[in-house]
Amino acid sequence: MKSSCDNELHCRKKEMPLNEKFSKLFDGLEECDEEEQMQKIREMNEIINEMDEEEFITVFTEELFNKIHQMIKEKTLSWRNAILLLKQAGYRKELKSFFCYSFDDSSLSKRMPGMIIEEERRIEEKNERLLVDLCECYLLLCDKCIPDELLSNIVPCLLKVALNKEENEETQKEVEIALLALSHISKFCEIKQELYLNGITEIIKYHQEHHNLTQLSYQRAWNFLINRFSNDKSLEEVIVNELHFTREARRELEELMRCIDWKRKGERGKEVKEVKIIWRWLDAIYDYFYFCELWNEELVGLISCIVQVFRASRDNYPDISRDCIFTLKSAAEKRNVKIDVLLKEGTIVAFSEEMNQSTLDDDIMWNGLLFFLSISERLKEKEDEETDETKRKELKRRIFEKMEEEEFEDCIESFHKIFDFLNRKYYDGLSLNISDYFVNA
Incomplete structure (x- = not known):
């Protein structure tokens, strides 16, 4: 007679892989009516939430996106249900920073920009919800540079969503997705200030006073603005002295640090959400150091905080400690970061300790x-x-x-x-x- 442990092990061995579960449900969509489809897609979305990067890439291929487009054209899949699936896929992809480029060359990718422009230009019976959904799905899934004409439609549309100041859970999720999508716009895409600056400034300032955004939403609002900074140096005064980026980055990093058990080893693909947000802050700070020329006293606290994150993460979160090294190296190259600050706040000691380690990879050596x-x-x-x-x-x-x-x-x-x-x-x-x-x- 088998023990309960043996039975549990046997069940786990028999359990279908996530990508196979997903594909089986997807293959059955054409046989269902719209309500049955919606139920299956909700199950598929639960599976997407459990996927790691390899599983995600295996499922979301160019062929899958082409199939979705074909089903929409043949009216065997409604846009409503397609968006329910696509938005969750895009949200998971961006939330976990998966590298998946299969959407870009698909027929679905080629169809959606035209739909966005058509819906935006519609004078009567404009479907605002459909427009928002299309914009979010397209930005979250797309990894290529967005054409100017499309950005002039998408950016104001999603900023309008992100400016909703209600603090209920549903609104917070809608704001989070909108900001997540906006932050995915490449820094190489140029956007006219009149399309975004007043809106994103209001979002950041309002949060600083009322704390209405989630940690992820607030970081992504800053990510969007810092991405614009790389092409537009006139934003420097707003970022440094009006919105106080260095002060806010330090405060957020300190709060996020308190949420993580640094003694527990992080598993790749299974990090707590705060680790991903810290990684995003460090990415934005790196760009800030690279492009900013203004000195402000708040930089002192930020440098000190990055050194603290480095020391906390070096044993069990190597990706975070590595990003700290790259970010501090970027700070040392800029004259707006005083050398005596780097000395006083422990940066030089941190680099010395790291480079004295017996095992280092080339990137750490080179940046040191x-x-x-x-x-x-x-x-x-x-x-x-x-x-x-x-x-x-x-x-x-x-x-x-x-x-x-x-x-x-x-x-x-x-x-x-x-x-x-x-x-x-x-x-x-x-x-x-x-x-x-x-x-x-």
Whole structure:
């Protein structure tokens, strides 16, 4: 007689894989009426929620999107039910940062932009709900640059949804999806300020006063704005001094850190939602450091917070600690981040400790090298008129002492052995004398 444990193991072995479950339900849609279809699609959406990236890519192929389009044309699948499925697929894809490009070349992808424009131009009997749904599905699933004409329709439409200030659960979910879709617009897509700036500024300011957005929604509102910053430097004053990006990023990171058990090892694809949001904040902060030229005192707290995230994540969340390293390297390259701030807030110590590890991959080594290269180059010259020669020399001395204290000379020696490889892989123009790239008195 089998034990209960044996029976449980046998059942698990017999359980159908998620992609097969999904495909079986999808194949049966054409045989159902609209209400039965809706029920099956709700089951399929539950399966989508459990999928990892590999399972998702296996299911959502170009052939599947073409089939959905064909079923819509043949009226064996309604747009209402198609959107119910497509929106959940897009939401899951963007929420989990899955890399799935199969939608872009499908016949469905080619059909939806025309529908959005047609619905937007409709004067009588415009279906606002359908328009919003089409815009969200298209942005969440699409990974190519969106044409200007389409953006001029989509952006105001979704900002109108995101500006809804009601705090009930249904509205919060609608706002979250709208902002998630908007934040997926590539930074390489240029959008005229008049289409978005007043709206996104109001969304961010209102949340700062009333805290009406979810953590994910608020981060994605900022992500959308920072993506615009890469093409439009005139946003700098708004981002830095009006909306206080560095203050808000620090506050959100500190709050998210308290929600995570850092001692528990994170499993790829199964991270708690706060880990994904932190990753998105670090991505936005990296871009902020890269494009922003203004100094503000709030940067001090943000640098300190990123170092805290790095220390908390380094044992069990390597992807997060790696992003902290890349972000802090970006900060060191910018003159609006003072070198003495990097020293005081523990950045130099953090890099020293990381690069003294016995096992490092090439990217960490390279970014660590560039970090110290940036510090070294900046210390060779005056950074601003207020920094006199005495202060500059004192700062160099303090940094050198800190690196000696961390026994960093061992790390320098190790670089002598691998730098020829790194030099060929990353940048042929650098000197092979690795010592030139480290601070010395």
